[in-house]
Amino acid sequence: MPELRKDPIVGRWVIIATERAKRPHDFQGETQPQTLDGDCPFCEGHESNTPPEILAYRERGTSANGPGWRVRVISNRYPALRIEGNLHKRGEGMYDMMAGVGAHEVIIECPKHRISMADLEEENIREVLWAYRDRLVDLKKDTRFVHGMILKNVGAAPGASPEPTHRQLNVTPTVPIPVWEEMTGSLEFANYRGRCIYCDMILQEQNTESRVVLDTEHFTAFCPFASRFPFETWILPKSHSSHFENIPKSSVDDLGTVLKTVLGKIESALHRPPYNYIIHTAPFDHQELAHYHWHIEVIPRLTKVAGFEWGSGFYINPVPPEDAARFLRGA
Amino acid sequence: MPELRKDPIVGRWVIIATERAKRPHDFQGETQPQTLDGDCPFCEGHESNTPPEILAYRERGTSANGPGWRVRVISNRYPALRIEGNLHKRGEGMYDMMAGVGAHEVIIECPKHRISMADLEEENIREVLWAYRDRLVDLKKDTRFVHGMILKNVGAAPGASPEPTHRQLNVTPTVPIPVWEEMTGSLEFANYRGRCIYCDMILQEQNTESRVVLDTEHFTAFCPFASRFPFETWILPKSHSSHFENIPKSSVDDLGTVLKTVLGKIESALHRPPYNYIIHTAPFDHQELAHYHWHIEVIPRLTKVAGFEWGSGFYINPVPPEDAARFLRGA
Numbered sequence: 001m002p003e004l005r006k007d008p009i010v011g012r013w014v015i016i017a018t019e020r021a022k023r024p025h026d027f028q029g030e031t032q033p034q035t036l037d038g039d040c041p042f043c044e045g046h047e048s049n050t051p052p053e054i055l056a057y058r059e060r061g062t063s064a065n066g067p068g069w070r071v072r073v074i075s076n077r078y079p080a081l082r083i084e085g086n087l088h089k090r091g092e093g094m095y096d097m098m099a100g101v102g103a104h105e106v107i108i109e110c111p112k113h114r115i116s117m118a119d120l121e122e123e124n125i126r127e128v129l130w131a132y133r134d135r136l137v138d139l140k141k142d143t144r145f146v147h148g149m150i151l152k153n154v155g156a157a158p159g160a161s162p163e164p165t166h167r168q169l170n171v172t173p174t175v176p177i178p179v180w181e182e183m184t185g186s187l188e189f190a191n192y193r194g195r196c197i198y199c200d201m202i203l204q205e206q207n208t209e210s211r212v213v214l215d216t217e218h219f220t221a222f223c224p225f226a227s228r229f230p231f232e233t234w235i236l237p238k239s240h241s242s243h244f245e246n247i248p249k250s251s252v253d254d255l256g257t258v259l260k261t262v263l264g265k266i267e268s269a270l271h272r273p274p275y276n277y278i279i280h281t282a283p284f285d286h287q288e289l290a291h292y293h294w295h296i297e298v299i300p301r302l303t304k305v306a307g308f309e310w311g312s313g314f315y316i317n318p319v320p321p322e323d324a325a326r327f328l329r330g331a
Numbered sequence: 332m333p334e335l336r337k338d339p340i341v342g343r344w345v346i347i348a349t350e351r352a353k354r355p356h357d358f359q360g361e362t363q364p365q366t367l368d369g370d371c372p373f374c375e376g377h378e379s380n381t382p383p384e385i386l387a388y389r390e391r392g393t394s395a396n397g398p399g400w401r402v403r404v405i406s407n408r409y410p411a412l413r414i415e416g417n418l419h420k421r422g423e424g425m426y427d428m429m430a431g432v433g434a435h436e437v438i439i440e441c442p443k444h445r446i447s448m449a450d451l452e453e454e455n456i457r458e459v460l461w462a463y464r465d466r467l468v469d470l471k472k473d474t475r476f477v478h479g480m481i482l483k484n485v486g487a488a489p490g491a492s493p494e495p496t497h498r499q500l501n502v503t504p505t506v507p508i509p510v511w512e513e514m515t516g517s518l519e520f521a522n523y524r525g526r527c528i529y530c531d532m533i534l535q536e537q538n539t540e541s542r543v544v545l546d547t548e549h550f551t552a553f554c555p556f557a558s559r560f561p562f563e564t565w566i567l568p569k570s571h572s573s574h575f576e577n578i579p580k581s582s583v584d585d586l587g588t589v590l591k592t593v594l595g596k597i598e599s600a601l602h603r604p605p606y607n608y609i610i611h612t613a614p615f616d617h618q619e620l621a622h623y624h625w626h627i628e629v630i631p632r633l634t635k636v637a638g639f640e641w642g643s644g645f646y647i648n649p650v651p652p653e654d655a656a657r658f659l660r661g662a
Binding site for chain 2: 003005010011149151176198
């Protein structure tokens with residue numbers, strides 16, 4: 001069982017993989033998993049090569065773990081956290097730890113070998129969004145868990161075959177640091193001003209216009225004022241809501257279009273760069289919160305995160321977000 | 332002039348390089364700077380190829396910007412921040428910003444083309460430590476600046492020639508997020524318990540023993556309980572002190588030995604891996620603080636920081652720190 005250990009100074013939880021622990025000589029060279037296109041375990045027809053499905057949207061009359069699905073969710077074959085067992089929270093002197101209990105699922109976004117979500121039909125993207133929501137609603141019933149994060153890495157390392165389009169869902173017994181920082185900062189703002197900082201940001205971006213990439217009935221997409229990375233883009237629902245899983249159907253319909261458009265712009269403007277895509281949503285153990293606002297962050301990985309950024313916490317962004325937004329608007 | 336912009340939610344400052352702003356097509360492929368060994372501008376005899384020296388420890392009778400130095404400090408030719416000008420702090424609606432004023436210096440650790448600090452004589456390392464201290468003392472007189480961070484990346488990207496051993500000193504008008512988080516967390520602990528959390532940690536590590544790599548008169552080096560990375564090693568002074576620049580001479584003498592030993596162990600055990608090395612020290616605008624404790628973090632870069640870690644803030648470390656420390660003790 002992996003262990004979750006907390007850094008007592010900054011409060012960061014780390015997963016220590018005690019079982020599959022590596023030995024020093026394991027680090028001589030990193031190998032990339034190779035996937036051959038025709039051999040992809042995620043593609044339709046290869047269902048027996050994956051763990052059994054947890055959820056699938058299927059054509060009538062087809063059976064579980066066979067062809068005929070449109071979106072399919074399975075557990076990760078190499079999970080960072082284990083679904084079984086209790087948390088066994090405990091101290092070791094000044095240190096805090098618990099068992100590495102959590103869920104690590106894979107959401108396969110379409111039955112064909114497509115690399116990017118921008119290549120999917122809008123209706124397909126909407127079903128992917130419903131799958132996120134269904135899985136979050138199901139997993140939050142388990143009181144061991146406090147947070148679900150949906151994230152995706154698009155674009156493989158040089159030399160590796162590109163992976164088909166899928167998403168990871170990580171459900172954890174602690175709140176991830178980036179969300180915890182946002183929760184803390186937005187609460188401070190709300191205590192001081194009595195408003196949601198994200199709602200204020202949406203208003204200022206709409207007034208300023210220069211950083212807006214796309215504006216629809218339910219969503220606004222912009223390059224944030226203090227973008228860490230070139231062409232970093234955030235997508236926020238205009239109507240305040242802290243939990244992604246409470247999304248109304250009309251917003252899902254709109255978000256399918258927004259995602260296809262924004263990802264398509266990034267891919268065409270920047271020639272299909274690798275990127276990360278994360279849904280930031282409030283922890284399970286809160287009801288709807290007035291100070292937090294769920295959102296999506298899309299981060300193209302155009303520059304290496306160098307030692308300077310990583311160690312100092314200062315990101316150097318060579319593309320002003322106003323330039324990035326203008327370029328993406330035109331793409 | 333670059334701009335410093337603050338993310339209003341989490342308080343992170345980002346450097347937006349408005350002058351040398353890149354355009355989208357600049358990202359088609361990243362090129363690595365190539366340095367030929369015989370042609371290295373940092374090596375003795377090539378002083379005219381660098382900006383003029385700010386500080387040098389020299390043999391008697393040699394002149395500035397010529398050969399005869401043992402440690403030499405110059406300004407970075409491509410600084411992320413500019414030394415001239417005032418901060419011009421201002422708001423733009425809800426956002427905060429200031430001019431990108433700061434110092435970005437390069438500390439050349441020895442006159443020969445050596446890649447690693449572990450290859451230097453202990454006496455040479457001690458002079459490097461004195462150079463850090465002299466530069467910090469000098470720069471903190473400038474009231475525009477609030478923090479000085481010393482960091483180093485050892486080991487180049489594949490295909491690039493290894494860079495000679497040197498250090499960066501970044502002096503900034505804001506406190507870097509990693510140090511700010513440590514300052515906040517350690518203050519909370521001190522408010523609650525009335526003690527320095529780092530001093531407590533040193534005691535627990537010495538009692539537990541399993542994570543200690545090296546223990547000398549003035550320093551202890553250990554793999555932290557919640558190590559983010561395999562073989563992550565921290566070096567802490569045993570005697571409480573918040574500011575590196577207040578280091579006593581006897582500690583400099585000891586630290587020269589400790590650094591050579593610890594870096595040597597990491598290099599021989601892990602076959603000269605790339606690594607980062609950062610001195611975390613308290614901001615300039617505080618006197619000696621009871622709750623903060625300066626330290627050095629050494630982070631071997633054996634694994635790629637994958638999307639999971641980066642986005643979720645959850646690091647997965649496949650080597651328990653107890654195993655890492657045992658291995659390094661034996662190296």
